[in-house]
Amino acid sequence: MKVDMELCLRCGACVGTCNDTAIRLYESGIVFHMDICVRCGSCMLVCPVGAISEEVGV
Amino acid sequence: MRMDVDVLVIGGGPVGCTVARFAALGGTHTLIVEKRSEIGSPVRCGEGIAPDIFDEIGITKDSRWVRNTVDGARFISPAGHMWVIEGEAVSEEVGLVIDRDKFDQVMALHALDEGAKLMLRTHIEELIVDGGKVTGARGKYMGQDIEIAAKVVIAADGYESVLAGQVGIDTRLESKDVETCLQYTLGGVVNQDRYCDFYFGNSVVPGGYIWIFPKSASEVNVGLGLLLSKVEKKGAVKEYLDGFIKDHPVLSKGSAISMVAGGVSVSMPIKTTVADGFIVVGDAARMVDPLSGGGLANGMLAAKIAGEVAAKAVKSGNVSAETLAEYDTSWRKRLEEKMYRNYLTKELLLKQSDETVDKVIETLGNTKMENVGTFEIIQAIAEKHPDVVKEIEKFFI
Numbered sequence: 001m002k003v004d005m006e007l008c009l010r011c012g013a014c015v016g017t018c019n020d021t022a023i024r025l026y027e028s029g030i031v032f033h034m035d036i037c038v039r040c041g042s043c044m045l046v047c048p049v050g051a052i053s054e055e056v057g058v
Numbered sequence: 059m060r061m062d063v064d065v066l067v068i069g070g071g072p073v074g075c076t077v078a079r080f081a082a083l084g085g086t087h088t089l090i091v092e093k094r095s096e097i098g099s100p101v102r103c104g105e106g107i108a109p110d111i112f113d114e115i116g117i118t119k120d121s122r123w124v125r126n127t128v129d130g131a132r133f134i135s136p137a138g139h140m141w142v143i144e145g146e147a148v149s150e151e152v153g154l155v156i157d158r159d160k161f162d163q164v165m166a167l168h169a170l171d172e173g174a175k176l177m178l179r180t181h182i183e184e185l186i187v188d189g190g191k192v193t194g195a196r197g198k199y200m201g202q203d204i205e206i207a208a209k210v211v212i213a214a215d216g217y218e219s220v221l222a223g224q225v226g227i228d229t230r231l232e233s234k235d236v237e238t239c240l241q242y243t244l245g246g247v248v249n250q251d252r253y254c255d256f257y258f259g260n261s262v263v264p265g266g267y268i269w270i271f272p273k274s275a276s277e278v279n280v281g282l283g284l285l286l287s288k289v290e291k292k293g294a295v296k297e298y299l300d301g302f303i304k305d306h307p308v309l310s311k312g313s314a315i316s317m318v319a320g321g322v323s324v325s326m327p328i329k330t331t332v333a334d335g336f337i338v339v340g341d342a343a344r345m346v347d348p349l350s351g352g353g354l355a356n357g358m359l360a361a362k363i364a365g366e367v368a369a370k371a372v373k374s375g376n377v378s379a380e381t382l383a384e385y386d387t388s389w390r391k392r393l394e395e396k397m398y399r400n401y402l403t404k405e406l407l408l409k410q411s412d413e414t415v416d417k418v419i420e421t422l423g424n425t426k427m428e429n430v431g432t433f434e435i436i437q438a439i440a441e442k443h444p445d446v447v448k449e450i451e452k453f454f455i
Contacts, residue, residue, distance in 0.1 A: 012218030013321030019230040021220050048240040048319035050293020
């Protein structure tokens with residue numbers, strides 16, 4: 001998954017919605033732990049501004 | 059950096075600060091940590107609040123955060139039918155429009171007045187767990203490693219909470235219990251009346267509602283929550299809200315001075331809110347009212363109990379889950395029944411067609427009610443449209 005940081009409002013909706021805690025908010029920014037991610041797609045849909053998309057080729 | 063406190067509150071929102079106020083009031087050395095560099099900002103809220111809980115949590119209306127007093131609320135159906143609640147009945151759900159950033163800051167100041175301490179830019183990444191017992195938390199303060207030992211750790215870390223899961227408390231949500239929200243503060247709108255407006259209907263907002271709350275004669279807080287299980291494409295929330303504003307005769311004239319997003323749970327609360335040396339409270343414990351999506355009232359009521367119980371436990375030297383369970387039992391007694399009823403009502407609303415919503419709003423609009431309470435509303439609907447409320451009626455009477 002990747003975040004378009006120009007759209008991202010840092011609201012944390014994706015973090016709270018990820019049931020596998022694969023998305024974590026660190027001081028440095030949002031990090032997707034792809035080893036945990038099950039590709040359910042919830043984060044893409046919950047993002048109010050559509051900043052999250054699936055990284056092509058991953 | 060290492061620190062040692064009695065009560066560590068993670069999250070400097072109004073819930074965290076209220077926990078800290080009561081924990082400090084109970085004579086404990088209390089520290090609030092907040093990841094942001096400013097309390098209250100950005101605002102993630104519709105900014106409408108009912109003042110009827112203020113007495114219970116010991117706060118008074120304050121000109122620093124009260125922006126507007128509303129005359130009533132209007133519920134608008136897809137076909138434009140309107141149900142208006144005015145006068146005495148209003149305070150139960152929406153009574154004041156506030157500046158939520160100022161509100162949060164004043165809640166923090168109240169906590170500090172009682173002796174609590176606050177550290178900004180402190181981002182907790184994990185709990186310190188020793189033999190199943192929470193003994194502190196670690197993370198970063200201004201980029202430096204920090205470790206804080208505490209007798210009781212309180213997670214008031216909001217919707218995006220990840221801490222409770224670290225001690226096996228399940229805070230996961232189903233997509234039918236999540237609202238994805240976007241909100242603007244719009245200026246340059248001519249809004250002479252002082253009503254909070256709520257727009258419903260699956261064609262307008264699938265599984266949610268749009269709110270318009272008046273902050274002044276030319277400024278409104280407008281926002282939308284959409285049920286995650288009904289979202290079919292990314293960025294849908296912004297599209298719905300922008301589309302609504304564009305077609306609105308008054309709002310379309312304005313511009314946003316702020317834009318904020320967020321997730322809100324509309325679920326039942328989590329099954330357990332305590333562990334050894336640990337308490338979860340507020341949005342992190344999924345205490346948001348599942349019908350209104352409001353989290354402030356429930357969170358702050360539970361926060362008071364959390365602060366009092368934590369202080370008592372620290373004083374007694376016993377911070378086990380069994381001792382802290384007094385908090386779990388007390389807040390459930392205060393809030394859970396209403397949450398359950400509102401959860402059922404939410405589920406029922408989701409199933410209704412726009413035609414039914416039109417009929418119900420029209421009926422309510424034509425019904426004179428002495429007091430507008432859930433019971434009276436259900437009764438009024440039952441008289442005209444018994445089928446609609448048949449399955450939940452028994453929980454209200």
